[in-house]
Amino acid sequence: MRFIDEATIEVHAGDGGNGCVSFRREKFVPKGGPDGGNGGKGGDVLLVGDSQKNTLLDLLHQRTFRVKKGGNGAGKGKDGAASPTVEIAVPLGTEVWELSDDDGRLFVGEVLKDGQKLLLAAGGRGGKGNAHFASSTMRVPRFAQPGEDGEMKKLRLVLKVIAQVGLVGLPNAGKSTLISVLSAARPKVAGYPFTTLNPNLGIMAGGDYERLIIADIPGLIENAHQGSGLGIRFLKHVERTEVIVMLVSVKDRDDEALLLHDYQTVMGELNAYNPQLVKRVKLVLLSQTDTLPAERVKELLAALSPKIAEQGKRLLMAVSSTSGTGIEELKGTLEKLVISSPS
Numbered sequence: 001m002r003f004i005d006e007a008t009i010e011v012h013a014g015d016g017g018n019g020c021v022s023f024r025r026e027k028f029v030p031k032g033g034p035d036g037g038n039g040g041k042g043g044d045v046l047l048v049g050d051s052q053k054n055t056l057l058d059l060l061h062q063r064t065f066r067v068k069k070g071g072n073g074a075g076k077g078k079d080g081a082a083s084p085t086v087e088i089a090v091p092l093g094t095e096v097w098e099l100s101d102d103d104g105r106l107f108v109g110e111v112l113k114d115g116q117k118l119l120l121a122a123g124g125r126g127g128k129g130n131a132h133f134a135s136s137t138m139r140v141p142r143f144a145q146p147g148e149d150g151e152m153k154k155l156r157l158v159l160k161v162i163a164q165v166g167l168v169g170l171p172n173a174g175k176s177t178l179i180s181v182l183s184a185a186r187p188k189v190a191g192y193p194f195t196t197l198n199p200n201l202g203i204m205a206g207g208d209y210e211r212l213i214i215a216d217i218p219g220l221i222e223n224a225h226q227g228s229g230l231g232i233r234f235l236k237h238v239e240r241t242e243v244i245v246m247l248v249s250v251k252d253r254d255d256e257a258l259l260l261h262d263y264q265t266v267m268g269e270l271n272a273y274n275p276q277l278v279k280r281v282k283l284v285l286l287s288q289t290d291t292l293p294a295e296r297v298k299e300l301l302a303a304l305s306p307k308i309a310e311q312g313k314r315l316l317m318a319v320s321s322t323s324g325t326g327i328e329e330l331k332g333t334l335e336k337l338v339i340s341s342p343s
């Protein structure tokens with residue numbers, strides 16, 4: 001499925017129905033009183049959070065949402081029917097911005113929970129019929145109110161995936177392979193850089209956390225913040241993530257200084273996007289450790305741990321997705337980190 005995380009849509013809420021001018025006609029009563037009913041309310045356009053969705057792809061096919069006008073009032077005091085609302089289902093984590101004609105953006109809101117609704121455009125009020133205006137001083141109102149126009153808006157929707165754990169690292173670090181070991185996700189894995197072009201989501205089951213959502217995002221390279229490689233715009237998907245895990249592959253990098261350099265490169269890119277992300281890197285994984293003797297992995301862990309420790313706030317562990325070494329321990333650590341982090 002194609003992953004679409006931004007879309008522009010136009011929404012037209014329903015106009016209110018018009019009020020009616022009518023007079024009662026009864027046998028033997030030459031002039032009946034006013035009996036024009038009210039117009040019905042125009043339907044609203046709402047956004048609804050839907051946990052079954054994970055892309056804004058639908059919105060590429062349908063970009064305009066128009067709600068019917070409310071029914072007009074009629075004689076004999078009949079009110080027009082309200083027109084039904086239109087609901088647009090979107091993945092959780094969708095933000096809405098209203099676009100103005102001068103390209104300005106105004107934050108409207110976001111949906112974070114299943115079934116949560118956000119009003120995008122309000123339908124117009126129905127107009128009052130002439131019966132409404134009858135009074136002792138106004139016995140024969142020959143007018144009624146027109147319905148109010150529904151709101152019309154141009155909106156930009158931005159999906160920021162909600163995951164508890166985000167995987168970051170250089171291309172080929174083994175992020176996609178790791179998510180396939182931790183969850184049922186089966187993203188594309190290959191021995192060339194930038195295999196992952198769109199974020200992959202995986203759900204890790206088990207333990208106290210029934211559902212721990214992990215996001216694997218495209219690889220970062222030096223100067224990604226200046227547009228190198230795939231850039232850093234994908235980092236928005238770990239912006240809400242409390243626990244960021246960085247993978248540093250030891251494959252063909254059996255050297256403390258090289259590994260530290262790789263670590264710092266990725267940190268630099270996170271920092272350029274948003275310094276808050278740096279603080280959330282709670283765990284660094286030496287990955288693909290099956291390519292080195294176990295003894296050597298221990299040495300590297302011991303040498304690098306103090307350099308990345310950040311006063312005990314950042315852990316260093318070793319894993320191999322291929323051999324499975326360290327994976328069970330990693331699962332337990334991820335749970336603990338997620339549970340202990342504020343959300």
Ligand SMILES: Nc1nc2c(ncn2[C@@H]2O[C@H](COP(=O)(O)OP(=O)(O)OP(=O)(O)O)[C@@H](O)[C@H]2O)c(=O)[nH]1
Pocket residue numbers: 169170171172173174175176177178188189190191192193194195196197217218219220287288289290291319320321322323
């Ligand atoms: N030996 C070994 N190879 C691994 C391991 N994990 C991943 N690989 C290999 O490393 C290569 C890159 O793996 P990916 O999972 O695609 O790496 P990635 O970090 O998702 O890469 P991008 O999507 O390009 O950023 C593939 O050839 C994998 O088979 C591991 O634990 N051990």
Ligand SMILES: [Mg+2]
Pocket residue numbers: 175176177188189195196216217218219
């Ligand atoms: Mg990948």
